[in-house]
Amino acid sequence: MPESAAPAFVSTTNACHLCMPLGACLAFKGVEGTVPFLHGSQGCATYMRRYLISHYREPVAIASSSLGERQAVFGGGPNLRQGLWNVITAMRPRVIGVATTCLTETIGEEPGPLVEAFLAELAGKNPGVTLPRVVTVRTPSFGGTHTEGFRRAVRALLKALARPGPAGSHLNLLPGMASPADLRHLKDVVRAFGLEAAVIPDPSDPLDGPIWDAYTPVPPGGTPPEALQAAGRARATVALGCMAGDASGPGAWLRDRFGVELLPLPLPVGLRASDRFFAVLEELSGRPTPGWVRAQRGRLVDAYVDAHKYLAGVRAAVVADEDLAVGLSGFLAEIGVHVAYVATGDRSGSLEGAVDAATAGLLREPPAVREEVDYYTVAEETRDLGLGLVVGTSKAYPLARDWGIPLVRVGFPIHDRFGAARQRVLGYAGTQDLFDRVVNALLAQQQEASAVGYGYL
């Protein structure tokens, strides 16, 4: 296997990453009353909508300034204004989240000043119309992946909305790109500690809502803009993920701008990472972990024990966004799976250290860790690893199929299974769900491969 962590990259075959504006749109979907808006040509917005719709199975409106050839040459300002106006009047959003695309970034068009000028012009002139807040973020895809776009959009939201003021007792919780079901669970446990925390952003309802009786252009739910406003006055920010402490991240911005203490934590996937998360909640609340959560922990350890023999000696590859890749590696290592290969399309440079920390003391030999790879490279490099399991998104399916091993689908996107929005991996409860799925995937494989066809395993 090649030793260098950065492959000499000429082109990408079957990318592990998506583009920045997609991540930004996801973040915007998590703020109440927000419509994501891409400044660029129509195609990007349509592709991203379709990608999100196939995962969440929910309508996802992403507006676009629909730039054509003329605007690409002479500037997209007029289209941006017209587009904003149409969104304002037809959808009545509270916030519009404008992200740039490669097109507008290449022509060097900065939307911020254009938006400000437009809003200033509108102010007071249209009495019947409440003007939304418009948040802009620069997301040139050639400069980063969708996870970076997500972080930038969260920071942009905070920058635009957070206000100073007397310190409160509330917390900010920055969960990163978590599933709606994980977000609901996080909110439940935080509440159970008696803590008041704003989850920023929280797309759990907008991206996993009930059936409607009329079309709802901006689905209800999400972090209220007021909570973003109050974020600068919070007592502390708990930020999850391996980039949670990064100096350019949203948590660091709140710390540097308002002095809000930043508590970066790895994503609570697995027992140990969850323990760390709950320890921080104990500390912040001054209360012990509630009984029902402790019971979840107890059942999880019980399950680890019950199934440990099914897992021993299995070699696994993890392919996911970096936060999740770290969480999954730590989890798999602690249940006795040998994590042989960890890959991500992200390129923050933090993966290797984070994986080492997450798997410390559990693996006989450290896994190969790859950033900024594509699935072609993953396939090439895992061919001879004797893998028995892949954990990652649906996009790893061709690989798992070629290797004849099970794929446990986690993260984003999941385009070939149902219920992605209801999938959990966080906390003891999420880890329990994940653990059952991993064990069952291996059992199913064993059963199908068996000539006897055991009905009792």
Add this chain to the structure above:
Amino acid sequence: MTALPFEARRDQVHRKGDGTFRLACNRESLAGAVSQRACVFCGARVVLYPVADALHLVHGPVGCAAYTWDIRGALSSGPQLHRLSFSTDLREREVIFGGEEKLYRALTELIGRHRPAGAFVYSTCVVGLIGDDLGAVCKRVAAEQGIPVIPVRSEGFQGTKRAGYAAACEALFRLVGTGPTDGISPVSVNILGDFNLAGELWIVRGYLERMGVEVVANLTGDGRVAHIARCHGAALNLVQCSGATLALARRMEEAYGVPFRRVSYFGVDDMAEALYAVGDHFADRDPGLPGRARELVREELSILEPRLRSIRADLEGRRVAIYVGGAFKAFSLVKAFRLLGMRTVIVGSQTGTAEDYRELHEITDPGTVIVDDTNPLELSALLLEQGADLLVGGVKERPIAYKLGIGFCDHNHERKLPLAGFEGMLRFAEEVHRTVTSPVWRFAPRRAGSREVCHA
């Protein structure tokens, strides 16, 4: 008509019977309206992608390729190279200094690695702006590697999907005429405009071969570079769909004298007509052919009809909305639903022309709403107003229908069931039946008349 969400789109929606018919179309999408349209690149990719032994390299930042990775069926009976997603994944550096060098290295590496029969290189928005000379790089690589390497002018911002079809036809036309034509039967056709999303091409090809017609090339479903290169030797082009490959057929007629006929394989009438047309076309060369066509249709119908009858009994009088990419497909769907006893209450397309909409206006019943380039807000208002039981559309329309408690059928790229021909019609009827007659709709607030499942 009730209030539409976007005043500027008023002349892109018309209810049959409300005054004289005129529908504005072929416009750029309204900014901010969340159009369901894609871009030029998308159109080009739709047409060319099924060429299974070609390398499809998307020159641009990663997204354009990543979002189109294996998202459509485009089944191949052999090579699967087209299912990989190749991108030059441009970075800051290339955006500033140009991407030609990277493109050259990428092509060289990938051709060396996969040994394709040819390569298509798609330009995207960014490439259009930084001004890379795709043609020059392709030429150089073609000469070095000895395979056709064809640039596709598909910068997204240059227009709608239709401009992408044109770019794809242009690219295909460069390939046509470069291969030997010996041994081709005088009773032979090319199948243009079917992309074999779920195996429909194989159905059509099967019918033609049963009749004794040679199929020289499929453009492009289950397509091969070598077949396309020699397809100017075929005696007739059968062209499906509202123009994705019509331009190619026209150019082949001009350049090689290959006549073409527009056909549709969807629905009983259209499929039969297509086979009859082939029979008649070759009647002088093969006098038995028209008879064999009729025989085949009779046989197939005798299997199909009794099965359709029982399905129709359940569907009679239900109301359907059609919103598809091209208008030609909408024609066939309107007819097919009539066969199932259903009423078309909305019909529209992303990219129809004035002529298309006139024809739609003609074949629909009074009260039907005809719409160009709609958006979720408008479409959902229309669906409720027209009381639709079913929406036929693409994956982006699906959640709109479901959220409103309306049945849905995918008649677009992501379907997994072949809907062409006689067997396809049966499958389609079965699918419509599955969704329309499901018991779940009674729980939807719209029908239940209750608001109990409303947002908390």
